[in-house]
Amino acid sequence: MALKFKNPWGKGNREFDKWFGINGTALEGAVIPIKRNITDVSLLFNPSGGALRGQDAYGNGHFGAPRSGGARKHMGIDILTIVGQDLVSPVTGKAVNYIGSSSGKPMIDITPSDSAIEIEKVRILYVNIPSEINAWSPYTVIGGKTLIGTAANLGDLGYPKDITPHIHVQVMIGGKWVDPTPYFFGP
Secondary structure (H helix, E strand, O other): OOOEOOOOOOOOOHHHHHHHOOOOEOOOOOOOOOOOOOOOOOOOOOOOOOOEOOOEOOEOOOOOOEEHHHOEEOOOEEEEOOOOOEEEOOOOEEEEEEEOOOOOOEEEEEEEOOOOOOOOEEEEEOEEOOOOOOOOOOEEEOOOOOEEEEEOOHHHHOOOOOOOOEEEEEEEEOOEEEOOHHHHHOO
């Protein structure tokens, strides 16, 4: 059965058409199946199944891309979403959903439970907290299975209305934010 998606940008958006075709049916390979074996390509499950956000009118979603006119660097990656789509945990561990104190944006921190994984924390921004989850209350998640929330509408969070929908993902190792790309998309 083909997955159907509504184009949030309107007809003729090249980014949407590239992944979902002009009629909204997911193209072969456009959406990575969430139930895939993570050892095939990556260490972590892709929460949305989307691709890495490339360059758009508001910047680039790659790690280290310039922000604030070059004053700082992007300390994570942006993974494409469809507004309102379910997002799954990228790893098994303990999760906490909350609103960032300095950013005011919804986010989730996940601490992996597998001591063999070098990752200390995975942080995902722009995740609407499920109604049954209490903010700041830790809960157990299973990688690729547990719903951690839905993709937020970035326009509702103060970003331009036509910014490409995405989640922002960070990975911490050794107390520092590192490039998450190989952990989600393979070497």
